[in-house]
Amino acid sequence: MHLTTEEIIRFAMIDQINEETVALAKKVNSHIAVCDACLEKVQAYQAVQEALARTKVRPGGDGDKEIDR
Numbered sequence: 001m002h003l004t005t006e007e008i009i010r011f012a013m014i015d016q017i018n019e020e021t022v023a024l025a026k027k028v029n030s031h032i033a034v035c036d037a038c039l040e041k042v043q044a045y046q047a048v049q050e051a052l053a054r055t056k057v058r059p060g061g062d063g064d065k066e067i068d069r
């Protein structure tokens, strides 16, 4: 039984630790340890999340600037 896309997205978007996210993280981690297909999906969604996080408003920024890093 593979992870659902919803589970993968929720896992990629985890920004706090609570009972639900810990349970989800355990489930996802134990599955991607043995399933390359789902590992790739998780990594793809995490890359998207990181890209989104990087474009969020920065303190002191005026919204439109990209910081090269």
Ligand SMILES: [Zn+2]
Pocket (backbone or CB within 6 Å): 001, 002, 003, 031, 035, 037, 038, 039
């Ligand atoms: Zn899988």
